[in-house]
Amino acid sequence: MFQSDLLKGRTILITGGGTGLGRSIALRFAELGANIFLVARREEPLKETAEAIRAKGARAAYASADIRDFSAVEKAVEAAEEELGRVDTLVNNAAGNFIARTEKLSPNAFNAVVGIVLQGTFFCTLALGKKWIAAKQPGHVLNIVTTYAAANCGSGFVVPSACAKAGVLAMTRSLAVEWARHHIRLNAIAPGPFPTEGAWSRLLPSKELEERAKKHHPMGRFGRHDELANLAVYLLSEQADYVNGECVVIDGGLWLRGAGEFNDFLDLPDAAWDMLEAARKK
Numbered sequence: 180m181f182q183s184d185l186l187k188g189r190t191i192l193i194t195g196g197g198t199g200l201g202r203s204i205a206l207r208f209a210e211l212g213a214n215i216f217l218v219a220r221r222e223e224p225l226k227e228t229a230e231a232i233r234a235k236g237a238r239a240a241y242a243s244a245d246i247r248d249f250s251a252v253e254k255a256v257e258a259a260e261e262e263l264g265r266v267d268t269l270v271n272n273a274a275g276n277f278i279a280r281t282e283k284l285s286p287n288a289f290n291a292v293v294g295i296v297l298q299g300t301f302f303c304t305l306a307l308g309k310k311w312i313a314a315k316q317p318g319h320v321l322n323i324v325t326t327y328a329a330a331n332c333g334s335g336f337v338v339p340s341a342c343a344k345a346g347v348l349a350m351t352r353s354l355a356v357e358w359a360r361h362h363i364r365l366n367a368i369a370p371g372p373f374p375t376e377g378a379w380s381r382l383l384p385s386k387e388l389e390e391r392a393k394k395h396h397p398m399g400r401f402g403r404h405d406e407l408a409n410l411a412v413y414l415l416s417e418q419a420d421y422v423n424g425e426c427v428v429i430d431g432g433l434w435l436r437g438a439g440e441f442n443d444f445l446d447l448p449d450a451a452w453d454m455l456e457a458a459r460k461k
């Protein structure tokens with residue numbers, strides 16, 4: 180479906196690119212010819228993923244940074260330019276989330292998730308957007324949101340994430356208009372359930388919860404990483420040049436079955452909540 184050189188000449192910065200969906204997307208971009216710069220907090224996965232990308236014959240480099248810190252983001256962008264040249268594409272993939280009864284959250288728990296998801300996404304977009312506009316060069320931004328943002332319905336039990344992702348979607352659509360004249364295109368993807376170690380250990384931390392989620396899914400299965408990665412490729416490619424400010428849902432029809440991906444946790448008994456909360460520090 181995709182030509183093997185579809186992303187040749189592109190340099191893509193991916194936040195949260197060392198693990199999970201970010202890693203899978205990065206590897207797919209590399210297969211199609213892009214240079215990849217990974218940004219995340221932990222160095223070990225960054226190093227390993229950069230090596231896996233190089234093994235595919237693409238160029239890769241990384242910086243460890245916390246995207247809640249704007250000066251760290253600016254430094255990471257400088258490092259990317261030094262290592263790989265001009266960055267023309269940003270994928271805001273880094274996220275934080277946990278399942279919790281909202282009344283149990285501390286103010287800092289809200290700050291942690293909103294800081295990573297909303298503020299971090301804005302900081303990365305601002306750092307690169309300013310450069311693109313000053314240099315009169317085009318840019319592409321892809322934001323990974325969630326179905327409860329795309330459906331504009333929020334979701335119980337993931338309230339900080341729901342607030343933050345709704346903000347990211349608002350930012351995507353606002354800047355799609357504001358920056359179109361600078362040839363900067365912004366879109367979003369709203370993935371449903373795609374298994375990753377990071378999300379699963381926080382959101383579905385037992386076999387029972389996983390089975391329950393699968394049974395509830397209209398297609399009876401979770402998403403495959405290549406399905407998501409290929410959608411990201413399309414939206415960032417020149418083929419999608421007229422797609423701007425859009426959010427594409429990829430969830431096998433799950434949200435249509437009932438809005439708010441985690442609202443069904445209303446049925447969870449207190450004992451199960453206690454187990455979830457106890458698992459949190461592991």
Ligand code: HXC
Pocket residue numbers: 274275276277278279284285286287288289291292325340371372373377378381382440459
């Ligand atoms: C309640 C929690 C908590 C939990 C942390 N906190 N985990 N509160 N339930 N499970 C609280 C802490 O007690 C602390 O508040 C505050 O949050 C900050 O915690 P830290 O661990 O110090 O923060 P930090 O290192 O910044 O960690 C951020 C994080 C962490 C969000 C808490 O989980 C993280 O970095 N996650 C990144 C990876 C991730 O979450 N991936 C899944 C994304 S999935 P106090 O008051 O004690 O200081 C996704 C998609 C959703 O987004 C849809 C999928 C189907």
